[in-house]
Amino acid sequence: MALQILRLRQINNGVFVKLNKATLPLLRIVEPYVAWGYPNLKTVHDLIYKRGFAKVNHRRLPITDNNIIEEALGKHDIICMEDLVHEIYNVGPNFKAASNFLWPFKLNNPTGGWTKKTNHFVEGGDFGNREDQINKLLRKMI
Template sequence: MPRVVPENIQKKQARDAKLLKELKDRRDQERKERAEKRKQLAANAEKYYNEYQATERSLVDNLRQAKAAGNFFVPAEAKVAFAIRTRGINKLDPKCKKIMQLLRLRQLHNGVFVRLNKATVNMLRRVEPYITYGFPSQKTIAKLIYKRGYGKVSGSRIPLSDNAIVEKVLGEKHGLTSVEDLVHEISTCGPHFKEANNFLWPFKLNSPRKGFAEKRHPYHNGGVWGNREDQINELVKRMI
């Protein structure tokens, strides 16, 4: 005589089988989505790399053509600056203090990206004796974000160790789903630069190797503060 399975046991087995199937289907779907996402991220990274290479090649070609023709070639003005605080709070007047707060340069050796326009250029010039700034290359921007990048997630400072951190904050509204997207948005000064820059926590840099020269003097007189233009890349390299 076959063994009779109680009805409550049958119901439990059916429920467990249903839950197990739902779990398996969900995991399969998540695995498929992750694979598609990895493929998309790889395609984006390749597209950005080709874009950077084309821009660099175009600049070199224009310089060579101008030199061959005996002319001058003036590159386009930089759209993004990187500012580093070089002095503390001593003798800091209230207006400069407020500008430092607006720039988010609250501590010594803090660094931030700044979109260049008339207002921000005037702000940088007003606090020049307390900061040094310049125009970072794409490689410098990528190195800063990958090596020293932290994001603002619910008011907390979170290291950018995973693309999911960027996607959680900037993905749905602004279409930035990876750290590479973040680098591209900052380096090209894209339409969502403000949101991407606000997401990035101010960079906490080290004191530069071999130290600063003369903090009291401007950079063009052999000192520290002021506009370094593309020489900011060398300083950032010493401070990472």
């Protein structure tokens, strides 16, 4: 149930989530099943440009031009890809609208595979809070 609330319905899916009092308990519940952390600007940029799809009328559409973004998010002053990247990275006031506009990212298995799926990241495994190390994992998955 918590995975569905976070829009994580398939293996190797990825979403942007604002870390606050409401989402932290959800992340604690799903922690044995997900890797999470704080992506840098380059990672956010690469994810949106390489793996980004828009959710328009409950359909998954490739973001081929800025018109798709402007039609859906123009009222939030997000009119192009760079505005979308900026809003997501800086967790701006329209983060929720921008994040919900993006279809959950479908990522590959990391190059070289998972190391220890059953152990927490702190114990040398894969799941849990990776903080800044999430960037290294996402590079292998994009």
